[in-house]
Amino acid sequence: MARKYLSWFLLTITLSLFIESLVFSKGIKVKEVxxxxxIVLESGEHFRYVGIDTPEKDQPFYLEAKELNQxxxxxxxxxxxxxLQRKDKYGRTLAYVYVGETFVxxxxxxxxxxxxxxxxxxxxxxEYFLKLQSEAKEKKLGIWSEAKKPEKNYLARRGxxxxxxxxxxxxxxxxxxxxxxxxxxxxxxxxxxSPCKICQP
Numbered sequence: 001m002a003r004k005y006l007s008w009f010l011l012t013i014t015l016s017l018f019i020e021s022l023v024f025s026k027g028i029k030v031k032e033v034x035x036x037x038x039i040v041l042e043s044g045e046h047f048r049y050v051g052i053d054t055p056e057k058d059q060p061f062y063l064e065a066k067e068l069n070q071x072x073x074x075x076x077x078x079x080x081x082x083x084l085q086r087k088d089k090y091g092r093t094l095a096y097v098y099v100g101e102t103f104v105x106x107x108x109x110x111x112x113x114x115x116x117x118x119x120x121x122x123x124x125x126x127e128y129f130l131k132l133q134s135e136a137k138e139k140k141l142g143i144w145s146e147a148k149k150p151e152k153n154y155l156a157r158r159g160x161x162x163x164x165x166x167x168x169x170x171x172x173x174x175x176x177x178x179x180x181x182x183x184x185x186x187x188x189x190x191x192x193x194s195p196c197k198i199c200q201p
Contacts, residue, residue, distance in 0.1 A: 028080060030073045036065025036113060037105075038092065039073060049105045050083055050094040051125050053117035053194055061143050065113040072104050073097065083122035094122060109133050112142025117194045118161045130192055137189070154188050154201055156180040163188040168199035 032040040036054025039047050054065040081096040088094055097104040105125070108114035109132040116129045137144040156163040157174045163182060164171040171179070182188040185201055195201050 029077050030075060033066060033070045033074050036062065036069050036108060039069070039097075046090075046092040047080070047095050047097065048088055048090075048092040049097060049108070049114075050119075050122050051096065051117065051129055052105050052109055052114040053197075054108060054114045055143060056197060059200070060146060061113055064142065065108060068108060068111060068113055069104070072102060072107060073099055078104075081124075083124045085119075085122050096125060105129070106132055110136060112136035112139070112144050115143065115194050116189075116192060118192050120161075126192060130190075133189065148185075148201070150185065151201065154182040154185055156182070156188065156193055161193050162196050163193040163201060164196040165199040165201045168196055168201075170196060170198055 029042045030039050031042045031044075034040060034046075035057070037049040037052055041047065054069075055062040076099050079098040081098070083094065083096070086094060105114075106128065109116065109129050116126065116133050118126050136142065151165050153166060154163045155166055155168075155171045155174075156179070157171060158178045158180060162170075163180075163185075182191075182193075185195075188201075
């Protein structure tokens with residue numbers, strides 16, 4: 001009998017986790033767009049688009065990313081999909097966002113207004129975003145339209161998914177044994193690494 005109850009308990013937990021990972025769609029409305037990848041719901045909850053990263057306020061294409069996000073979601077009802085980790089260190093809810101059939105996170109990447117930003121364990125759509133990023137880069141859309149002076153190599157720290165210029169202050173203090181070296185920027189991007197926000201490689 002105990003074994004039977006244990007089986008039911010495990011099944012219930014499994015079903016709960018499965019249901020929680022599905023897309024939710026009831027009455028979720030966007031009140032405000034903060035920037036290219038952050039929104040506020042009518043409930044006051046802050047949502048951060050997971051898996052992508054858009055330009056900061058002082059960077060090129062910040063306004064374009066924010067404006068596209070506004071066009072896609074502002075004052076509209078959205079559906080959300082969660083990955084394994086629900087919150088970031090700032091307390092924002094991490095989500096994949098949909099309006100109708102439009103996958104908002106993906107649309108920003110497709111238009112060259114966001115780059116892939118992978119933070120495990122949230123990797124559900126990484127391959128799809130990487131494909132869209134490669135296409136946007138090939139077409140030189142948005143953030144990929146401006147050619148930057150290439151470095152001899154680029155560096156990343158093991159355990160991080162950001163890559164840097166060799167002179168970046170963020171990477172200078174890293175022990176040599178913890179460094180990953182890329183010969184080109186493309187090599188880092190194709191392996192799913194995202195550009196550092198500070199040195200902007």
